[in-house]
Amino acid sequence: MAREERELICINCPLGCPLVVTLEDGVVQSVTGNTCKRGDAYGRKEVTSPTRIVTSSVPVDGSARDRMVSVKTATDIPKDKIFDVMSALEGVRLSAPVAIGDVVVANVAGTGVDVVATRRA
Amino acid sequence: MLSYEVVIIGGGPAGLAAAIAARESGCERVLVIERDDRLGGILNQCIHNGFGLHTFKEELTGPEYAARYEDRAQELGVEFCLGSMVIDVSSDLVVHAVSPERGVYGVQAGAVVLAMGCRERPRGALGIPGYRPAGIYTAGTAQRLVNMEGQMPGREVVILGSGDIGLIMARRMTLEGAHVACVAELMPYSGGLKRNIVQCLDDYGIPLLLSHTVTRIEGRKRVEAVWIAKVDEQRRPIPGTEVRYACDTLMLSVGLLPENELSREAGVELSPVTRGPVVDESLQTSVPGIFACGNVLHVHDLVDYVSQEADAAGRCAAHYALGQRSADVQADEAAEAQRALCLEAGNGVRYTVPSTIAPARMDERLTVRFRVDNVYRDRFVSVFVGDERIMHRKKRVLAPGEMEEVVLRRADLLERVDAGHIVIRLEEE
Numbered sequence: 001m002a003r004e005e006r007e008l009i010c011i012n013c014p015l016g017c018p019l020v021v022t023l024e025d026g027v028v029q030s031v032t033g034n035t036c037k038r039g040d041a042y043g044r045k046e047v048t049s050p051t052r053i054v055t056s057s058v059p060v061d062g063s064a065r066d067r068m069v070s071v072k073t074a075t076d077i078p079k080d081k082i083f084d085v086m087s088a089l090e091g092v093r094l095s096a097p098v099a100i101g102d103v104v105v106a107n108v109a110g111t112g113v114d115v116v117a118t119r120r121a
Numbered sequence: 122m123l124s125y126e127v128v129i130i131g132g133g134p135a136g137l138a139a140a141i142a143a144r145e146s147g148c149e150r151v152l153v154i155e156r157d158d159r160l161g162g163i164l165n166q167c168i169h170n171g172f173g174l175h176t177f178k179e180e181l182t183g184p185e186y187a188a189r190y191e192d193r194a195q196e197l198g199v200e201f202c203l204g205s206m207v208i209d210v211s212s213d214l215v216v217h218a219v220s221p222e223r224g225v226y227g228v229q230a231g232a233v234v235l236a237m238g239c240r241e242r243p244r245g246a247l248g249i250p251g252y253r254p255a256g257i258y259t260a261g262t263a264q265r266l267v268n269m270e271g272q273m274p275g276r277e278v279v280i281l282g283s284g285d286i287g288l289i290m291a292r293r294m295t296l297e298g299a300h301v302a303c304v305a306e307l308m309p310y311s312g313g314l315k316r317n318i319v320q321c322l323d324d325y326g327i328p329l330l331l332s333h334t335v336t337r338i339e340g341r342k343r344v345e346a347v348w349i350a351k352v353d354e355q356r357r358p359i360p361g362t363e364v365r366y367a368c369d370t371l372m373l374s375v376g377l378l379p380e381n382e383l384s385r386e387a388g389v390e391l392s393p394v395t396r397g398p399v400v401d402e403s404l405q406t407s408v409p410g411i412f413a414c415g416n417v418l419h420v421h422d423l424v425d426y427v428s429q430e431a432d433a434a435g436r437c438a439a440h441y442a443l444g445q446r447s448a449d450v451q452a453d454e455a456a457e458a459q460r461a462l463c464l465e466a467g468n469g470v471r472y473t474v475p476s477t478i479a480p481a482r483m484d485e486r487l488t489v490r491f492r493v494d495n496v497y498r499d500r501f502v503s504v505f506v507g508d509e510r511i512m513h514r515k516k517r518v519l520a521p522g523e524m525e526e527v528v529l530r531r532a533d534l535l536e537r538v539d540a541g542h543i544v545i546r547l548e549e550e
Contacts, residue, residue: 009315012174016315018518033517052320053170055182056296057268065159068271070168070184079324086296100188118168119184 002026008046012038019043051076054085055118058104063096066121071104077111084109096121124229125152125200126442127435128216130207130383131236133162134424135415135431137190139234142435144197148442151199152228154218156206160194161187162238164424166265169289171316175425186424210235210387212408231442232410234434235384235398239416241286242376249335256344260286260374267293275370279347280304281335283311283318285422285522287374292321301325302366305333305349307356310496312376312522314422336363338371347371377420387411394472395419401461402478402487403437404430412438419474419490422524426490433488460538462506467546469493469500471521478543480534490526491545493519500547502527507540519547 003024010017010033019033021043031043045051053076057068077085088109094102098121105115126148129136132155143151159165164172167183174180177189194201205220214230241259258266258274264286266272276299280287283306291301304322309332311318322329330349336358337348346367350358379397381389390399390407397418398406405412414434415427461479466472473491497519504512504527511533519525527545534543 009319011316011320012180016319016523018315052324053180054296055169057168057271059271066269068269070182070268072168072170072182082296100185118182119165120188 006047008043010034010039010042012036012042021047023047050079052079052082053077054082054115056086056089058089058092058094060094060096060098060121063098063121066096066119069094069098069104069121070118071115072118073108073111074114074116077108077113081109081111085111085115089115094121122215122227122229123152125150126231127151127234127438128214128228128230128232129153129234129236129435130210130216131155131162131238131415131417132157132160132201132203133236133238133415134164134187134190134427135238135417135434136162136234136236137187137194138428138431139236139412139414139435139438140194140199141190141197142432143234143439143442144194144199146436146439146443148231148439152202152230153194153199154202154205154207154216154228156204158204160191160201160203163261166261166268167289168268169293172424175423176428183424190428207383210383210411212388212411214410230410232412232438234431234438235381235389235406235411235413235417236415236431236434237380237383237417239377239379239420241373242378244373247281247373247375249338251338252341254338254340254342254344256340256370257338258370258372260284260290260372263290263370263372264293267297273297273299274372275299275344275368277368278302278370278372279335279349279366279368280372280374281347282306282373282375283313283329284374284376285313285317287372288313288317288321290372290374291327292325295325295327299370301327302368303328303330303349305330305335307334307352307375308332310520310522313374314522315520334358335371339365344369344371377416379417379420381417384411384413384417389413392472392476394466395474397474400475402475402483403441404434404475405437405441410438410441412441419472422522426524426526429488430490462534462538462540463542464489465542465544466491467505467544469495469497469519469547470545473545478529478534480531480538483529483531483534485531487529487531488526489529489545490524492521492524493547494521496520497547500549503546503548504529505544505546506534506537507542509537509540511537513548 164183164187351362
């Protein structure tokens with residue numbers, strides 16, 4: 001049996017707990033070093049199918065104050081889709097008014113996740 | 122002259138949280154003076170996620186976090202003067218500001234909360250030889266250009282300094298199609314949060330060169346290259362280790378400085394270590410009625426902690442303005458008010474906030490925040506009151522880039538007030 005230990009830094013929150021994930025034949029056996037249950041979940045996911053939230057900003061027309069509206073993927077998406085999300089945002093322009101949570105791109109890059117606005121404009 | 126119970130200087134995360142707390146503590150008239158034309162301060166350009174996990178138990182971006190506080194402050198009827206620059210705060214709590222609409226105006230405050238934040242250490246503070254070509258930006262300026270103005274500062278980037286904004290910008294520039302050659306850090310450890318090294322550098326294969334610095338900038342009109350050398354233990358460049366990086370942009374993330382010109386003019390005593398005001402347990406400065414919180418007090422790495430600190434400052438300012446502080450604890454205060462414990466940074470600790478604690482006046486629990494002076498593994502954080510150790514807690518890792526805290530209990534300090542001082546230090550066992 002192939003036993004493997006992987007050391008990670010949890011990125012769920014700024015505490016950055018040092019995690020040790022133990023795998024046997026590629027199957028997660030345990031996560032230690034975490035101080036909350038989010039850390040446990042992160043450790044398991046990071047060694048099997050890592051994900052990230054992507055944030056960016058896109059231009060907005062018709063706002064007296066803002067040139068750009070900040071946006072994010074509503075939930076985390078697979079790490080290897082980050083640049084596909086960025087490509088999908090190229091050329092996107094919004095028109096004011098924009099509310100926080102407005103969908104900017106639905107089902108971005110086929111991830112099943114929407115890109116939403118994080119600023120009012 | 123206008124008159125308010127609490128006047129808050131700065132409408133960023135600290136100012137907003139202080140304003141909310143002042144209203145919730147019973148002050149009717151609370152004013153926030155902000156020089157920008159919008160509230161939220163630096164959060165407006167921090168479009169990345171990771172804010173609010175402590176406060177809201179969810180992961181927000183900077184603008185979303187700011188919007189929650191802005192909405193709450195509006196709901197509570199906090200008043201705002203935007204586009205208004207404070208030019209003077211006097212020790213009798215008169216605030217003078219200037220704005221295009223009002224010209225120069227004065228406000229009499231019952232209490233003042235300083236929440237002006239900090240600014241970035243600029244190139245001029247570093248002494249890197251070379252011309253002054255275009256293409257050298259502080260990381261925060263670049264962040265504003267990309268995220269709020271929609272402008273790319275450059276295509277081939279080198280970053281000096283591994284502060285959080287530099288790490289965040291390494292990722293941001295990469296996502297926008299630029300190439301980030303490396304992040305060079307003078308110290309043998311990063312000044313940023315571990316999570317940012319993982320998700321901003323490691324994720325994108327951007328090298329972090331510890332114990333390295335920029336020794337030369339090439340280019341007259343525009344940056345053409347920078348030279349990076351290894352440094353020795355005294356942080357001096359080691360001859361023969363220089364490597365040339367062709368690039369059009371150098372970003373600096375080399376430290377933040379609390380912005381205390383107004384505080385100094387008001388006669389507020391400043392700490393040479395934090396460069397922020399010296400405060401007591403109520404976050405009151407050396408000038409009675411002037412309180413401080415957020416990055417103007419000491420540079421934070423988490424906005425959640427700024428909000429908590431500002432909440433305390435806003436509450437204490439409100440109590441001061443309403444005169445409750447003396448009413449509530451008048452009897453105690455007469456005897457105890459002068460009996461304060463000095464808080465000292467011991468072995469391994471750079472500074473503590475606050476600097477003094479009068480147990481009779483503190484809440485049931487008080488959060489003391491501090492930073493360590495180096496990277497440590499498996500140390501104990503110990504709190505001594507006089508010679509007696511009242512707290513001893515093991516930490517696996519401590520780093521200068523991550524603010525630490527201990528929570529002290531009123532009861533523990535009240536009975537030991539004669540000891541005179543409290544020391545927070547690191548111990549090996």
